[in-house]
Amino acid sequence: MLEAECQTTKQGEKSTRRSQPRNSGQANFTMNQPSQGHANFTMNQPSQEGYQKQGELNKEEVEKIRGLLGSLEKPSGACSLALSEDLEHDAVHDDAKATEKDAALHLALSRLSNEFGRESTLSLQRFFGVRHVPVIPTGSLKLDIALGIGGLPKGRFVEIYGQEASGKSTLALHIIKEAQKLGGFCAYFDVENAMDPSLVESMGVDTENLLISRPDSAENLLSAVDTLTKCGSIDVIVVDSVAALLPQCEIDVPVGGILRDAQSRIMSQALCKIHYSLRNSQTLIVLVNQVRSSSKSRQGNKDMGEDTCGGNALKFYSAVRLKLGKRELLKNENEVTGLGISVQVVKNKLAPAMKKAELGLRFGRGFCCESEVLELACEQGIIVKEGNGYLVEGKFFGNRHEAELHLAENEVVFDKMVSILRRLLFETEESIVVHE
Known part of the structure; x- marks a missing residue:
């Protein structure tokens, strides 16, 4: 009997302890019934006595809580990497290393100068200094404005192309006229054999001080251009036109013989050679070109059915490319006296390109x-x-x-x-x- 009463008493105490809430300094969480699909959590505040016992009885639990709080403050994974990168700083500039690099550079430049000569070595003052671009006016102020620099740059290739009777040769002759006004000496290679001296004189060109040549092959013409460029005494050289250049190999082959890309290969080789001659010369080389119907389509080209002659080398070597087109006829009462043309700056290495100028051309007088x-x-x-x-x-x-x-x-x-x-x-x- 006595043992049964003791057991009953102990079971009652255990049930009482279970029914009483714990108050040992820890927060108690109870979950109420969910409303609208969400569980509600409430936290019971611990008593003051529980706070006092926390430091003595639950040190391990306190350390766990502190560890959890610390992990929340520290980002992990990609976030921690991103923050660490933001905190990185540039390396401190080392004056000793900079001085050492500068000395090594000057030593290398002196070795190059002794081995290859001064003209083939780098010079900070020469290659990184700035200079003004000398130009030759085109004879049209509107076109000079569209070019952005007041004319065509000296010491460069310039390509003028477009449809037939669009003013290509007229523009080239106006450039010669403006160069002669400045006291320059010019050369004109009439490859198409279409130059009329009386018409050229009526436009104001001084034919007595103009070199005119009609070479018998593309090789001879391009060699002559290279020789005149190297001499440095010619201000403007006009080749009219690239499409009419005939390589010697095509002259020797009968009509109908198959020779592929002979003109393109010669142009690529010659332009590369003349380009090196232009580095020490102020000669402006103007190449007049024609267009042909082409089945090739190039990305970004609005005129998918047109292409210029002579291959792609001239497109790359040219500093300026001008495309001419016809607009409307100019009339005096019922008589046609001229032509309205448009000039588009397709390429320009010295100013923004894709500018347009609308010009008027009078027959027998020019612009x-x-x-x-x-x-x-x-x-x-x-x-x-x-x-x-x-x-x-x-x-x-x-x-x-x-x-x-x-x-x-x-x-x-x-x-x-x-x-x-x-x-x-x-x-x-x-x-x-x-x-x-």
């Missing part, structure tokens, strides 16, 4: 430069426009035709206007510079 000068002078305030009339240096002209005729007949007034416009349009802006 309508007077019209451009009159329009630009009105925009700059040099010539005052009053209604339909124009006030030019104190003289009033009732309409546009009379004002243009005055500029065409008075070369001194025209050159003065062009000089003022070039100074306002190009010299006031920052000069284009390139790394030499």
